[in-house]
Structures are given as C-alpha cells and as structure tokens.
Amino acid sequence: MPIHEKSLIRPENLVTHEHLELDGIDVSGHWSTFIESREITDYNEALQDEIAALPGGEFIHRCWQCGSCTNACTVNALNPDFNPRYWIYLIRMGFEDELVRDKDIIWQCVSCNKCTYACPRDVFPEGVMKATSHWLELKGYTPKSPAMVFDEEFSSQVFATGKIEDGKVLRRFFARTGQSLFQDWLIALVRGLLTQLPVSLLMKMGLASVFHPRTRNWDAASAAIAEYVTERKEADRRALGLDTQGAE
C-alpha cells in the first residue's frame, strides 16, 4: 500500500520553526518544515464493506492502487483534488474522516467511464464513485447533491409513467434546487429556438407538457418497481448499520 501521503502533507500537519537547531545544525527557514508524528485511531474498519454493499461498490476490494483511473479521469483534469484512486485507498484503509474531507466534490463524477475503461482490475471505479456519493448522503455527511436531486426527479417520472418529459424534469429540478428558469443563457437559448421552430413542433412540445407521455399498461411495472426501490433502500441502510425507518 502506498503511504498515506496526501493527509500527511496538509498544512495543518506541518510545523514551521523560525529557529531550530538539531545536533548542532541549523535547520530553520525553508528546511525547518516537519511533519508531526501522530497516531490514527479513528478507523472505520467496516468502511470498505459499507461501500461494497451499495450498488456500484461491489468490486472495490480488487483495487491495487495503480492510479489508472485517476490518470484517465475527466474531472481530475479540471480539479486535481478529484481523485478516485485516492478515495478508494482511503475507503480500503478505513479512513472515514479523511474521506469525508472531500465530501463536497465526490458527487461531481460525470460518469464518463474513462476510469472503468482504464482499470486493469475491473473495479468499475465509476460505480464506486456513485456508491461513495450515496454513502455520504446516507450517513448524513452531505445533503442530497444537485445530481442526486436530478436523478430522483428523473427516475420518479420513469417509475410512475414509464417515460419522461424533458420539460417537466427541467422545471421540477430547477424548482427543487431553488434555481430560476429565467437565467440569461437559458433565455438566450430558448429565444434562439422559438424564432426558428416550426409551429407544429412547438404545439407538439406544448401538448407533451399537458398530456404527459406515458407507457400504456405501466401500472403493474410501476408498482413492482416501487416495491423493489423501498426494499433496496432499506437494505442499503441496514448495510450501513442505520435505522431502516429513515428510508423514504
């Protein structure tokens, strides 16, 4: 296992001495930065099992820390703190506190599957990222991410009717995340389209938002899915040692 490098070199773990002499040698100034020794006692020994119990996290145990996932990652290229390889390491070591430090960016995985393509061990790191986001929410470390709100809005429409209507997903997502539908760029986008679109299509789109598209005879499927989702949510909470009553 590689050393626990990142947390060791965090600013709060470093001590700078203005004047320091060791064995008669002056080591102050630039060279007087030391990493303080410390003990780690707050392991969550079940952390890997908890992630593995959530959908997508099943194969985390296979990781051998080659770093191919992070090297390939789309989001890592934009933000070096987004580091799937490192998070998998923390999870496998049980460093819950360290993992939670990055709680606000883990959900930003764009599901491009570059990591999964690159991984020589079939860890399916994209799934691990999703499992980790779920874990953070279930454990109460983060509120629902905007991405999760979107997934829920979208999925609940599919579960209810078998189909989705883009406009409705958009409106409900914006409402739930408190965003205005009247943002500059959205207005510019829609204005551009309205001047060009044929009337017949506009009418069709308008009608879709009144008569929502749906799959016929979907009720039985919808009920079966709802039952499965409830069961699944309870199982996820149980795997994390949480009260199943909290499942929505």
Place this chain on the structure above:
Amino acid sequence: MTGKHKKVAYYPGCALEGTGHAYNRSTKAVGKALDLDLVELKNWNCCGAMEVKNIDPKLQTYLSARNLTIAEDMGFDTVMAPCNGCYHNLKKAEYDLANDEGSREVTERLSSKAGHKTYEAGKVETIHALDWIKDSIGEEGIKARVKNSLKGLKVANYYGCMYTRPRHIFPEKDKGPGSESTLQPHFMDDILAAAGAENVDYPLKTACCGGAHTLSDSDTSTKLVLNLLTTAEACGADVIATECPTCHTGLEMHQVRAEKVLGRKTSVKILYFTQLLGIALGLSQRQVGVQENFSDATDLLHEKGLV
C-alpha cells in the same frame, strides 16, 4: 457486411421525442432515403438514461430488458437505438443479464410482477444508428446515392462516452479491420467521408461533454463543452457531427452558456450526423430538421452551397 439490417426494430427513446426531435426526424428521413425499414417498438419505456442506474443499476437492466422483450415479441432479432444512452443501456442490460445472477433475479421478478415474459440475454442484438447505416448500406452504397456532396465541409466527428465505454459491454467492437474501435471509433467518419465531407483529425472524439451533470453541475459541463468546441475550431472544423441527443443538446446549451457566463464565443456549428448525411442524400433542411437545432447552421450550409 452490407445488406444487413434492412428492417430493424426502432427504439427512439424519450430524448428523441423531446429535445432530440431533430435526430428522430433526420434518422427516419435518412432511413427512407436509403430504403431501410424502421419499425418502432410498440409501447416502449424509457431506458433510464443516465439517471436510473444511480438509483439502482438493476432497475436500469429491467427497464432495458422490457424493451428487448418487446422487440423479441414483435419478431425482431435486431433493435436499433440512435441515442447513445439507449444504445449503451440496452448493451449493458445484455451484458448484465448474461453475467450477473443478481440482475437476472431482479429482472425476472419485476417482469413477472409487471405481467410480461422475462427477457433472456442473447435473443436480440442492439445496434447503433451508425452500425445500421454502415452495415446495411456501406460506404460504397452511400457514395452511389450522394446527390449533394458535403465536399468542402470540414467536420469534427464526436462520439462521446457511452458509444465506446466501458469496453466490456460492446463485444463486437475492437475486433480488428472492419470493426468499430472503442479507442479510435471511425464509423461516423467513414459514413460522412463517403458523403463527401472532409473529416478533420479531432482528438476529442470520445472525450466527455459532462452530459450527466449538464444542469446539476453546469460549470463543469460548460468547461468540458468549451474544450470540445475550441478544439474543434483549432482543428479547422466548421461543424461538429453528433450521434447522441444528450451530447448534442449539451454542446448547444453550453455553447450558449459559455458565451453568456464565460464570455467565450465559439462559432463551430453542431449537427446530427444523420442531418449531414440526409443533406448529402438530397433531403431538404426541413426534412432533416435543421431549424430544430439550437445552433443555427443555415448560414454555414448556404455558404457551402448545400441548401
């Protein structure tokens, strides 16, 4: 290879009935112009796009399995999905049903409760619109049918994430000469080259547009899209050809957003590959839905003498 897939089951998916309407229109129009028959799946359901798998991947498998059952019941062994998301999900369902006991159990249980038969992996093959045209008409066939060559049009072919990744769900790719490649996909390049286009060497063919978070993490998506747009311009492309309604809409939306929010204007146009192919086959702008795109390509098409 040509001559395959003359008549296939067609799975448009929700996006093609909504924001990707122009893709639906142009795919059908191209099929007609090429004498290929599309029979829409009866009473299909949403594949779950990129969202349902985040609630539970096995539900995604069930949703796709239901659509595959419909294709089977209608007597088809091939279903064609032009949307990368639908294509990916149907392929993924095939893989999971063949390899994962848990997915099979959930699909069985949900299918029986929903009152239809359980789909068995291997009964139906899923193909993308690119396979459909490549395998049934081929490059020579396209060349023979071109009425309005795309000559002089510089195209960056953009395939996106879900057409190539992850590799294990596409057993037919990476099989050497003639087959599609996951690392260097070329089917769209081949088709448009046959239609006369000048394809530029575009290094971001399979880069991500951030489509999964297009609204939930707009800043990330805008940066990713801007990178796709500026690179296409730097490669000399007039237009980015797309094969996925999510990528297409994302590129159009974030092109506008990049301009409004980051002040970065880019002028490369975005068209579905079926729109470009349709125009080459002699269809009108209206027939392939050019006016339904956010990114108005009319001037470009005029300038190139294509309309």
